[in-house]
Amino acid sequence: MLEVRSISKKFGDFQAVRDVSFKADQGEVLGFLGPNGAGKSTTMKMITGFLDVTGGDAKICGKSILNETLAAQKELGYVPENAPLYEDMFVREFLEFIANMRNVEQEQIPKRVIEVINMCALKDVEFQKLETLSKGYKRRVSLAQALIHDPSVLILDEPTDGLDPNQKHDVRELIKELSKEKCILISTHILEEVEEVCDRCIIIGQGEKLFEGTPDELKAKSDKGRIQDVFRVITTDCKLQGVNL
Amino acid sequence: MMDRTVKHLFMKEFSSYFKTPLGYVFLVIFLFGIGYLTFEPGRGSFFYMREASMSSFFRYIPWMFLFLIPAVSMRLWSDERKAGTIELLLTMPVTIRQAVIAKFLASWAFIGIALAGTFPMIFTIVYLGNPDLGVVFLGYLASFFMAGALLAVGGFFSALTKNQVVSFILTVCVSFMLIMAGSPPILDFISTFLPKFFVDLFESLSVLNHFDSIERGVLSLSNIWFFTVMITCWLYGSMILLNENKAN
Structure with a gap:
């Protein structure tokens, strides 16, 4: 339903996103993780057709955002950052x-x-x-x-950012409900959200894809089962005891 | 026929003028200002002229527009970019062309309303004498065309910067140059360093000359062509600019 192929974006000399590819199907919630400035929002803006891609393509329900922009946008629902x-x-x-x-x-x-x-x-x-x-x-x-x-595909850029715990809970419940018939790409900083709502997740750092797998696979990389430790090791150069990539 | 997207965006934009004080402030200042300038004995010459025509009214229209049109156009895109709603707008199945046209038409229609608000002026001259209503109509047409051209300029500068004040100032400056392009002091000045061809070209860009010629009652194809080309080029420029810097 959502297929992103080697998507890249350059702003001048700065490579914001480099060859990021992934797929998501109906009934799937794909978490999009990464530190601030990793290229999450840029990738999402390219998938929605707001930003032109420097390389690669994204297909929404088989329609290319590059060549069939309006048709692809019709299949999309998008919640931009900061709403x-x-x-x-x-x-x-x-x-x-x-x-x-x-x-x-x-x-x-x-x-x-x-x-x-x-x-x-x-x-x-x-x-x-x-x-x-x-x-x-x-x-x-x-x-x-x-x-x-x-829409068949929903792109949500930090939909729970700045909400109180009750509101976060409500939005997550809604996402779970919607995910039964839609394909959802959700970017977030909140790691427990990944465990709660996402079927799979992608971690990007400095514009590149660093990890793709299920939250359980991510968790399994830490002896203590701490996702935040694994996230830190993947996205920074630091080494933590009990985390094996 | 206007397509559905353009129609709905146009309606939303048009109604937004009446949701904030901007629209009302504009209408009040414009109507009061143009009325004052037309009739005020020191400046306006309506009573001195002793004729039932609107020439003293139309003489001040370009100068009212010079400051008021940039105030309308400055928010067209600056606001949208600053608030981030441009992301919402351009991820809907809308092309930049449709968005630029819809917003431009909405602002143009708003200026149309402002011009329509000066209708008591027509009643006044009809009451006082036997005016040539054809010339009056052409005066309004010229004003409306000129408003379109200046709005297109304003839209361009609004797409250029997120800052409404900067957009306002740039629009005033460029509009002033376009209005004054045909005036003798400016032409004399540039003829000192530019060949005649460029001086003629510069003169032909004068909004005021084209405005005056329609307002005097001569509607020629070249005048209509001038305003159409002017509007189209500036709108096209806005589209290119937005495409380039919508994400900045």
């Missing part, structure tokens, strides 16, 4: 706008809007202005806009 929204709009109005822009059929729009409002627990703020919402609600609105057209 930017049109703050002068009202929640419902915003979702209707996105639905229209996403070419949801006119008669389906009211139904879809209600569905995503319920799914993302936005009923209480449906008629509020986006700028008045708390961070948690803004994230959920951002998630709702990514779901409005019922």
Whole structure:
């Protein structure tokens, strides 16, 4: 469903992403891990067609983001980092706008809007202005806009960043629920999130893929079963006792 | 027919002018300012001219536009880039071309509303005398075209920088040059170091000359062509710029 082939990005002389490849299928949640500045968001922006690739390609449901950009984007739902929204709009109005822009059929729009409002627990703020919402609600609105057209592939860039523990729990539950019929790529810093929601994970550092496997495989590399130790050893040069790569 | 994406983006952008004070502040300042300049005895010559025409009104339109249009255009893309919503917009199935056109048309329509708000002026001259309404119509048409050209310039500079103030200042400067390009002091100055061909070329870029010629009641193909080319080129420039620096 999502296939990324040797994707690369250069900004001037700086190689932000180098030959990253992976695949994910329906029903799978793929975790995308890496320290800040590793190239996670850049990779995601390339997959969504926002950034042009320097090399490689990404296929969403068989459609190339390079050659069939609009067709590929139709299959995608994307929650950008920090969940930017049109703050002068009202929640419902915003979702209707996105639905229209996403070419949801006119008669389906009211139904879809209600569905995503319920799914993302936005009923209480449906008629509020986006700028008045708390961070948690803004994230959920951002998630709702990514779901409005019922896409096959979801790309979530740090969807739980800055949320309180209860909100994190709710978003994770929602991701698990959605993963039954969708393919989800989720970037995160929070390692316990990987164990909880991801079927597989990829670690990237300095633009290169350093690890790909299941969270259990990652855990098994540490004698104490500590994912954070393995993450540190993979992404930095440090050596820790009890971690064997 | 406008395609669906452009239509919805246009409607969203257009309505956003009325969701913040910007739209209302603009309308009030524009309508008050142009009314004042037209009728104020010291500057406006409406009463001195003793004729039922709107020439004293249209004389000030370029100078009102010089400062007010950049205020409308400065947020077109700067805001979008600063807030990060450009990522939201351009990851939807929308091309940059559609987005640029929709935003431009929305701002143009907003200026259209502002111009329409000056309708009491027409009633005034119709009440006072027997004006040539054809010339009045062409005056409005010229103003609308000029607004389009300056908005396209503003859109370009808004795509260039995330900072709205910088975008405002650059737009004012370039708009001023485009308006003044045909004026004798400027032409005399550049003719001291440039060959005649370039002086003529520079003169032909003058927005004010083309505006004046339509406003006087002469609608020639070359004037329409000038504004169309002007708008198209600046919009095309915005598309190239956005493609290049949307992610910066």
